[in-house]
Amino acid sequence: MTRVHDHGGGVRSLRVPIPDNPLGHTLVYVVDTDRGPVLVDTGWDDPASWDALTAGLTACGTSVADLHGVVVTHHHPDHHGLCGRVREASGAWIAMHEADTAIVRRTRRTRPDRWFTYMTAKLTAAGAPADHVAPLGAVGPRTRLPGLSPALPDREIVPGELLPLPGRRLRAIWTPGHTPGHVCLHLEEEHPARLPGNGRLFSGDHLLPGITPHIGLYEDPEDATVTDPLGDYLDSLERIGRLAPAEVLPAHQHVFADAPARVRELLAHHEERLAGLHALLAEPLTPWQLAVRMEWNRPWERIPHGSRTIAVSEAEAHLRRLVKQGRAEPVPGSDPTAYRAV
Numbered sequence: 001m002t003r004v005h006d007h008g009g010g011v012r013s014l015r016v017p018i019p020d021n022p023l024g025h026t027l028v029y030v031v032d033t034d035r036g037p038v039l040v041d042t043g044w045d046d047p048a049s050w051d052a053l054t055a056g057l058t059a060c061g062t063s064v065a066d067l068h069g070v071v072v073t074h075h076h077p078d079h080h081g082l083c084g085r086v087r088e089a090s091g092a093w094i095a096m097h098e099a100d101t102a103i104v105r106r107t108r109r110t111r112p113d114r115w116f117t118y119m120t121a122k123l124t125a126a127g128a129p130a131d132h133v134a135p136l137g138a139v140g141p142r143t144r145l146p147g148l149s150p151a152l153p154d155r156e157i158v159p160g161e162l163l164p165l166p167g168r169r170l171r172a173i174w175t176p177g178h179t180p181g182h183v184c185l186h187l188e189e190e191h192p193a194r195l196p197g198n199g200r201l202f203s204g205d206h207l208l209p210g211i212t213p214h215i216g217l218y219e220d221p222e223d224a225t226v227t228d229p230l231g232d233y234l235d236s237l238e239r240i241g242r243l244a245p246a247e248v249l250p251a252h253q254h255v256f257a258d259a260p261a262r263v264r265e266l267l268a269h270h271e272e273r274l275a276g277l278h279a280l281l282a283e284p285l286t287p288w289q290l291a292v293r294m295e296w297n298r299p300w301e302r303i304p305h306g307s308r309t310i311a312v313s314e315a316e317a318h319l320r321r322l323v324k325q326g327r328a329e330p331v332p333g334s335d336p337t338a339y340r341a342v
């Protein structure tokens with residue numbers, strides 16, 4: 001069943017399924033322009049998702065072949081996955097922020113074993129036990145993983161600039177945090193139902209109505225820069241709150257209004273979480289030990305292997321923030337490094 005929703009003013013959304021994922025689907029937006037429709041994100045690279053995307057475009061009275069371009073909010077496979085197939089079928093351009101394009105470039109040339117060597121070292125340094133790290137060593141140079149050959153974008157999304165959408169005003173707003181090159185896209189046109197506020201915002205995974213996006217470290221085997229993704233994310237949230245769009249069109253769940261209220265909620269949530277972690281650090285903890293003690297959507301024993309790796313990354317991002325705020329510090333001489341509250 002194709003589900004198309006008309007948001008008015010030449011904007012529609014398609015629900016493109018994400019296989020075996022509790023999120024269920026990506027909301028792909030179809031924005032009419034004078035040169036043909038432009039997509040905001042595409043969906044997961046899977047035959048069923050492709051079918052949903054093409055059927056959805058047909059239901060909109062258009063087709064993949066008519067697409068003029070694709071604007072990608074960030075490089076994750078539930079957003080960027082089908083870009084290559086879309087470009088092949090239409091000749092449409094693909095635009096992405098340079099920081100995420102760099103990840104796409106690196107992913108295309110990094111062999112899986114290089115990636116797993118990096119992850120093994122990283123997890124060991126975070127204090128992960130051997131039974132968590134060992135399965136990663138079983139991956140050989142010929143292992144194929146999904147999403148390892150993502151399409152290379154052909155245009156750069158420049159923060160603050162209008163995208164080349166004939167007849168529309170769509171401005172890129174850089175919102176790093178969930179990924180280093182995540183962008184939100186501000187449709188600077190009056191809301192079709194004249195809701196109060198400044199236009200509409202395609203928010204990608206940055207601002208969602210009912211869930212908080214994953215904020216981990218920007219994993220990069222070739223970059224030793226000490227980044228602060230959670231700090232970036234909180235700054236990006238405030239920027240979107242100040243923009244005060246009349247309506248937010250996120251990449252998952254559903255459309256919603258009152259972005260400033262949602263931003264306040266998320267800022268409070270992260271402040272509370274940081275305070276909770278600060279309290280846990282009364283005793284020195286490695287990132288792994290901190291992840292085990294943090295609150296998740298289910299008990300740690302029931303969190304599967306892959307999600308535990310993501311949880312550790314999230315614990316590390318919070319530690320980075322606390323260290324940067326001067327609220328935590330590494331314990332000298334500890335190996336793996338443990339952190340304690342200041």
Ligand SMILES: [Zn+2]
Pocket residue numbers: 074076178205
């Ligand atoms: Zn994402």
Ligand SMILES: [Zn+2]
Pocket residue numbers: 076078079205251252
């Ligand atoms: Zn997503």
